[in-house]
Amino acid sequence: MATTKTNKSFTKRLKLTKSGKLIGRKPGFNHFNAKQSRTTQLAGKKGVEFTMSAKDKARFIPHA
DSSP, X not given: OOOOOOOHHHHHHOEEOTTSOEEEOOTTOSXXXXXXXXXXXXXXXXXXXXXXXXHHHHHHOTTO
């Protein structure tokens, strides 16, 4: 019987916490950050909770 594979592109971009939450990068902080204030730059490093339905989570990250 075939098992479901984990989508590697998702697992590289997301972090799964102990309680089961998904943490991802804050959007909009890819490049051109030099003109932003230092506090805004550092705020972009902090991860935010990534919402994903249970169906999608089971599809892309089955062993989580």
